[in-house]
Amino acid sequence: MSSGSDPRDELPEHLPALRAFAISLCGDVSAADDLVQDTIVKAWTNIEKFQAGTNMRAWLFTILRNTFFSIKRKRKREVADSDGVHAGRLCEKPAHDGRLAFNDFRRAFDQLSPEHREVLILAGASGFSYEDVAEMTGVAVGTVKSRVNRARARLADLLGLAEGEDPVSGADAATLAVVSAAGTQAA
Amino acid sequence: MKQTNDKAKLQAQIDENLKRVYQEALDERLPDRFQELLEQLRDKETTK
Numbered sequence: 001m002s003s004g005s006d007p008r009d010e011l012p013e014h015l016p017a018l019r020a021f022a023i024s025l026c027g028d029v030s031a032a033d034d035l036v037q038d039t040i041v042k043a044w045t046n047i048e049k050f051q052a053g054t055n056m057r058a059w060l061f062t063i064l065r066n067t068f069f070s071i072k073r074k075r076k077r078e079v080a081d082s083d084g085v086h087a088g089r090l091c092e093k094p095a096h097d098g099r100l101a102f103n104d105f106r107r108a109f110d111q112l113s114p115e116h117r118e119v120l121i122l123a124g125a126s127g128f129s130y131e132d133v134a135e136m137t138g139v140a141v142g143t144v145k146s147r148v149n150r151a152r153a154r155l156a157d158l159l160g161l162a163e164g165e166d167p168v169s170g171a172d173a174a175t176l177a178v179v180s181a182a183g184t185q186a187a
Numbered sequence: 188m189k190q191t192n193d194k195a196k197l198q199a200q201i202d203e204n205l206k207r208v209y210q211e212a213l214d215e216r217l218p219d220r221f222q223e224l225l226e227q228l229r230d231k232e233t234t235k
Contacts, residue, residue, distance in 0.1 A: 044225075124202055161197060
């Protein structure tokens with residue numbers, strides 16, 4: 001019998017990951033901390049809904065993202081949608097060595113929609129499987145995959161890189177010249 | 188061929204940077220308020 005162990009004892013060990021997810025999602029530490037706080041209270045008071053033996057981290061992440069998106073929906077009804085405002089390309093060319101500068105990346109990442117940030121962090125950085133992410137976000141696995149692809153393409157676009165345009169067979173020489181020129185311009 | 192290669196390289200860089208975004212958030216010191224909150228929640232329960 002597992003009556004001796006309280007799953008709530010497990011909460012502290014997930015807090016750093018939960019907060020990292022919140023910060024990545026909000027892009028703002030104080031909003032993230034409020035979100036983590038709400039999540040802890042909800043998890044604590046709804047612990048009977050947690051199925052012992054399942055992934056507590058995924059359960060907590062799910063509570064957090066549901067809270068985040070429901071606050072966001074509420075706010076959307078109150079004020080004009082600010083998500084519609086997207087900056088153009090952030091940088092005109094990749095660094096000379098062709099590597100992304102982290103600061104540029106960070107800024108591009110913060111420009112993404114929260115749905116895109118979410119899926120990239122969950123599936124890309126925090127190591128959940130597409131199946132886990134599908135369950136956590138309440139969509140089909142195929143939707144997760146296409147969302148990841150769109151998010152990556154959007155990132156590449158914001159970074160001024162060509163990934164978004166699928167390399168068409170026989171891409172014309174002019175395009176290729178522009179692409180490779182962008183890499184060497186800094187010289 | 189080269190394009191496929193470039194694309195793979197770009198993907199790898201995106202992944203690397205995403206991990207860094209997450210890792211930097213993970214490296215931030217956890218504020219005490221969360222531990223305090225857990226203690227409060229537990230106290231409330233044992234004294235009710």
